Amino acid sequence: MSFTAAVALAVAGFLAAGPPAAAADADLVLGGGFETGLDGWSCSAGSGAVVTTPVHGGSSALRATPAGQDNARCSQTVTVEPDSAYTLTAWVQGAYVYLGASGTGTTDVSTWTQSAGVWKQLTTSFRTGPSTTSVTVYTHGWYGQPAHFTDDLTLVGPAPGGPGRPQPPAVPTGLSASATSSSAISLSWTAVPGATSYTVYRDGAAPLSVTAPSATVTGLAASTTYTFRVGAVNAAGESARSAPVSATTTSGGGGGGGGLPAHALVGYLHASFANGSGYVRMADVPDSWDVIDLAFGEPTSVTSGDIRFRLCPVTECPNAESEAEFKAAVKAKQAAGKKVLISIGGQNGQVQLGTTAARDTFVSSVGKIIDEYGLDGLDIDFEGHSLSLAAGDTDFRAPTTPGIVNLISAVKTLKARYGPGFVLTMAPETFFVQLGHQYYGSGPWGGQDPRAGAYLPVIHALRDDLTLLHVQDYNSGPVMGLDNQYHSMGGADFHIAMTDMLLTGFPVAGNTARVFPPLRPDQIAIGLPATPNAGNGHTPPAEVNKALDCLTRKTNCGGYQTHGTWPALRGLMTWSVNWDRFGGGEFSRNFDAYFPGAAS
Template sequence: MRRTPRLLATVAATLLAASLSPAPVSASASADTATAGSTATAQLPDRVLAGYLHTSFANGSGWVDLADVPDQWDIIHLAFAEPTSPTSGRLEFSLCPHTECPDVPSEQEFIAQIDDAQARGKKVVLSVGGQNGQVRLETTRARTAFVESASAIIDRYGLDGIDIDFEGNSLYLEEGDTDFRSPTTPVITNLIGALRDLTDRYGPDFVLTMAPETFFVQVGHQFYGRGQWGGADPRAGAYLPVIHALRDRLTLLHVQHYNSGPIMGLDGQYHFMGGADFHQAMADMVLTGFPVQGDPSQFFPPLAPEQVAIGLPASTYAGNGHTSVAEVQAAWDCLTTGSGCSGYTPTTARPGLRGLMSWSINWDRFGGDEFATEHGRHLGT
């Protein structure tokens, strides 16, 4: 997610750009591989709208009290907790300063608003990362700091779970780490371990969501890290081992279908953001599964439909690739009923598809709550 909208000029050729030079990391044990088809048990409505609430910063969209969040939103992601340094693992979370957000409540009032939202059936979740919050768990010490500091924030505010919105250089794959089923890169394995620690600590009702960009998920169909050609960006597909290892605990994956370059779908064609075709193709990839780096022996298994939502910008102000209400709803109907499809045709209809995610509640309020109103009505949230 972007604190301020930023136009990206990403194109497919960038996938073969010169490799990064990540800092050396210490060795870490491989994560266990989860069983395909097992699902998390955190209780949610059959259809959900998940939205990010700007709580730690201002960006022109305006402060929105939790008490004023429209009722259509079922999951409220508090954005963002950020680390004290990229490699410390230690998270900090604080409300937007009064100098930037004059209407910000006191911490006590904010906690009371969280309690009230939860009493109305909402899940209030701590989102970690964002555009500025680079998190690289290079060591087991950073993993421990991540778990303890995240737990302290969750306990202090009485939150329902955690959202992983790692962007930029937070996740990457080291040379030789080519199998998403048994990763060896410490920033990957330590994150998997940290999230297992947190879900173990809080139990099956703990909400675990992830909001990767398409580059970190669907691009893995063509390119995975440096890959067999040795020239791809080491971040390509880097979320795949995290999603796979935690699929038994993952409540919701809502890939950002925006701020994206053209992505090759399961039909071998490139799809471009901003229309129903893109959402149909990108969602179908995680619902059907796909060979990683085109290798049939490395097949990323599908997620259960109830674990999947589509990530969207709330308005043209919120991100590059905004899609009109009509196009979003056409894509939703195509994916859930198999009817009205244009462009890409999904493998099969998934009536259990969980919902939509938006960046953000603030930008939607700024634009008159169109996202919550129109999509809430269409999905029945």
């Protein structure tokens, strides 16, 4: 064949084949119809929820509710092709609803409408930059406005991985899940060729990145069903997600930091002192109590970090048991699945860990108490001026106050020493937590009070280690909720509003981080006085039940509407076991009636 003929054939072949095919257009958004919950979506401050009415298509839609300084932004990051045209569309309704895309590599776009009560379509288009491989699509409302709704959100354009470009991995297959405890589920799947990592998705929670084709997801609630999906990742992006698989954690009881029943009752036992409530021997603590906090381990001085615990002497508590009897009773409670903790602080036990020496002494002395009595963990009950923010300590994500930094370090050291079975609880007052929404390190009465919100950096730094947070919803002044209204203790609304803040997240006054992230519902117990004698803010059982109805079932919500429904809310805490017995056991009986079988 001549050179001319060869060239002619080559050209003819090229013309017959045509230019390389463009990537086919596709809808790249995952779960834009919200038929599988919030899978794939992240909503600021826990503002998003899936509802069944109103809907535009299918059976579900997104409702997102702005609160405080949050505009209820729900977003998803999508893998795209560089230098390609995309069209973003959604059906929305609300007073103000925005739709947009960021990170386009060219000009980011957004559009908005006012369409209360009527579905309206929003559409906008953009072109990606020459090196852009992902964009973030979002919808949000506006500050101080009612909830808005979004449905059938799509991003249509070329699917990633065009001709000659690296392709994302294949979809993982073979996903299986099994519960390993009341707080953990193990996952495994078939390894995907070419994948460098995997992303595990669970029920709208923050994604978990792993490098092996397996993972153990911890920090879960007992007796709760969770659904998982997995995506495979390489340099070209992430695959579509696997088929879902579900597993249910085991019931509570036994060892482990998460070894609590699905609904738990926490009570303080006056182990080291006597008062008008009367002494209760450890062996006589009723089975209703799942967590028993020994009150109190106290410091030898405010700044030493040296914590000591003694049983109430018979001169003060004539019916007190001996040390040997007490230790045997602790073991018996643990054998029955109960947790017994040493509580540090209390109203009169001021603890300030201002130096590393005090920190190390705290770790050593608390460890001795735990070892001496064979306890399950630690309750932090710092009150008064134990925690105060130093001037200039404005970001709860990165505290600089030595006493706060040292406390975090000390607790992490104890957690590492005793392992995953270590139970960590905290019992701050609302002043130290929710009041951070209004004042962070400054007082509400015109002067500076560095205690306002001072627990927030501690809770945030230890949130992955925290078994339970039971804020004292008593001995408190009025506190502003996420509805920007003040709520006063003693009724259901106060407990609903304070708990909703913890489960939704809330803006922190004057803080560069803006929003304190929500905690898991299984980490939250509501703190109340057992009787009117036990503290200001006693709440009658009927009002306690209204609060539980609203938070776990979205019924009986009264004047405050929550930002979600949390059936996995852990339970209640009270001051105290002794005062409950003094009051004829009304508090614990009401808990047992509301959560039948919780103490079994």
